[in-house]
Amino acid sequence: MMQEENKTERSIPSTEEQIKAAARRVFTRKGYAATRTRDIAEESGHNLALLNYYFRSKEKLFNIIMMEHLHLFIKDVLGIVNDESTTLPQKLELLVAHYIDMLLANPGVPVFMLHIINTNPDELLNNVASALDTEQLVLVKQWRQFAAAGNVTLKPAHIIMNLLGLTIFPFIASPMIKRKLHVSDQEFIALMTERKQLVPVWMKAILASS
Amino acid sequence: MMQEENKTERSIPSTEEQIKAAARRVFTRKGYAATRTRDIAEESGHNLALLNYYFRSKEKLFNIIMMEHLHLFIKDVLGIVNDESTTLPQKLELLVAHYIDMLLANPGVPVFMLHIINTNPDELLNNVASALDTEQLVLVKQWRQFAAAGNVTLKPAHIIMNLLGLTIFPFIASPMIKRKLHVSDQEFIALMTERKQLVPVWMKAILASS
DNA sequence: AATAGTTTTAATCACTTGTTTAATTCATTT
DNA sequence: AAATGAATTAAACAAGTGATTAAAACTATT
Numbered sequence: 001m002m003q004e005e006n007k008t009e010r011s012i013p014s015t016e017e018q019i020k021a022a023a024r025r026v027f028t029r030k031g032y033a034a035t036r037t038r039d040i041a042e043e044s045g046h047n048l049a050l051l052n053y054y055f056r057s058k059e060k061l062f063n064i065i066m067m068e069h070l071h072l073f074i075k076d077v078l079g080i081v082n083d084e085s086t087t088l089p090q091k092l093e094l095l096v097a098h099y100i101d102m103l104l105a106n107p108g109v110p111v112f113m114l115h116i117i118n119t120n121p122d123e124l125l126n127n128v129a130s131a132l133d134t135e136q137l138v139l140v141k142q143w144r145q146f147a148a149a150g151n152v153t154l155k156p157a158h159i160i161m162n163l164l165g166l167t168i169f170p171f172i173a174s175p176m177i178k179r180k181l182h183v184s185d186q187e188f189i190a191l192m193t194e195r196k197q198l199v200p201v202w203m204k205a206i207l208a209s210s
Numbered sequence: 211m212m213q214e215e216n217k218t219e220r221s222i223p224s225t226e227e228q229i230k231a232a233a234r235r236v237f238t239r240k241g242y243a244a245t246r247t248r249d250i251a252e253e254s255g256h257n258l259a260l261l262n263y264y265f266r267s268k269e270k271l272f273n274i275i276m277m278e279h280l281h282l283f284i285k286d287v288l289g290i291v292n293d294e295s296t297t298l299p300q301k302l303e304l305l306v307a308h309y310i311d312m313l314l315a316n317p318g319v320p321v322f323m324l325h326i327i328n329t330n331p332d333e334l335l336n337n338v339a340s341a342l343d344t345e346q347l348v349l350v351k352q353w354r355q356f357a358a359a360g361n362v363t364l365k366p367a368h369i370i371m372n373l374l375g376l377t378i379f380p381f382i383a384s385p386m387i388k389r390k391l392h393v394s395d396q397e398f399i400a401l402m403t404e405r406k407q408l409v410p411v412w413m414k415a416i417l418a419s420s
Numbered sequence: 421a422a423t424a425g426t427t428t429t430a431a432t433c434a435c436t437t438g439t440t441t442a443a444t445t446c447a448t449t450t
Numbered sequence: 451a452a453a454t455g456a457a458t459t460a461a462a463c464a465a466g467t468g469a470t471t472a473a474a475a476c477t478a479t480t
Binding site for chain 2: 030031032033034111114115117118119155156157158160161162164165166168169170172173175176177181183191194195198201202204205206208209
Binding site for chain 3: 015046047048049050053
């Protein structure tokens with residue numbers, strides 16, 4: 001049997017948690033295939049066999065981490081998108097701010113997500129935001145009203161791609177951006193922070209241009 | 211010695227070229243680490259040992275393909291960006307159209323490039339568009355004039371990120387877009403083709419909004 | 421302290437992977 | 451046709467990999 005979960009403890013994380021944290025780092029840095037179980041063991045400071053003792057296999061460990069990421073990703077977004085008390089433009093601002101803050105705190109996430117997208121197509125992509133494509137979302141209702149008022153002719157797909165492209169892409173391409181545009185780590189953070197205000201402005205300009 | 215290059219021949223590609231083409235496909239589909247030399251051999255329909263016979267090693271083969279991609283990538287862009295006879299807005303339209311056409315023809319390229327960005331940081335990123343960050347580009351000169359006229363307050367980094375984000379990101383996230391937005395392969399191509407006109411319009415709206 | 425159950429370790433297994441080898445086939449020249 | 455060198459093959463090697471094992475160390479309960 002396994003040791004009790006110990007979730008509330010604030011002291012030293014359990015070895016299970018330490019291995020998971022190490023795996024999170026290594027998988028994010030190198031991707032699934034390039035990560036060796038020995039890398040994770042070394043990074044965690046624990047014996048190689050403990051990886052299989054706690055998680056059965058490399059793949060199971062990866063799936064656990066992946067699911068945690070997805071859950072984290074979706075949970076906050078759902079809160080914003082389903083809030084009756086905010087308007088459509090407010091939701092736009094909140095979404096952008098949330099994504100940028102989240103990505104500034106976890107710069108490795110996009111690489112991680114992309115790796116998933118291009119390797120686990122079916123199994124995973126059904127889970128990704130499976131709660132998100134429901135037609136019940138407050139955001140969708142508000143959008144319908146907005147569109148019905150004749151305020152926009154652009155296809156929703158374009159708008160979503162624009163929002164994500166303007167928000168997420170800089171983080172995906174950050175190594176190249178930093179190098180080719182001579183942007184330091186500090187300056188990159190400053191740029192992204194600026195974009196929290198700018199992206200919603202740009203999105204409104206895009207909507208008005210159609 | 212090696213068989214003569216035979217570059218002009220239009221008939222059957224040489225086994226060397228066949229292996230390279232197979233490697234291109236498999237590397238693009240699975241990434242470097244997840245690709246086994248046996249996968250490439252099988253995909254090419256040739257014996258495993260021929261891979262090392264022609265290319266010495268898996269890594270050398272990968273580097274050759276990588277360099278070809280980069281060269282292709284840069285060559286066309288340089289042509290557009292350094293053209294004295296086109297205006298700034300025209301360059302914008304040409305760049306977007308070129309990228310979208312190129313990505314529609316080679317949907318795997320972004321994954322390939324991202325894989326490089328996040329694994330070969332130093333060695334490669336210096337080569338990527340090393341010709342591009344020169345201050346001599348016609349585009350840069352034209353931009354300076356445009357900015358000096360007080361037409362824009364936005365930092366160039368934002369503009370470049372927006373251009374690339376609006377253009378390239380949809381291809382990176384295409385598996386998720388297709389699934390979550392219920393877009394078929396055909397519809398995706400149609401959407402991207404629309405964007406050839408739309409992105410320049412949006413970019414101008416963004417520039418005007420600042 | 422003895423016991424039982426859990427956690428950790430070192431060693432090893434079985435298999436995969438990149439690469440090499442030695443032999444064979446093929447093509448070209450003499 | 452013989453000979454030479456290139457192209458191709460089947461087989462194997464050495465190192466690396468995920469996983470397992472059996473023993474040891476640790477922890478708690480009696």
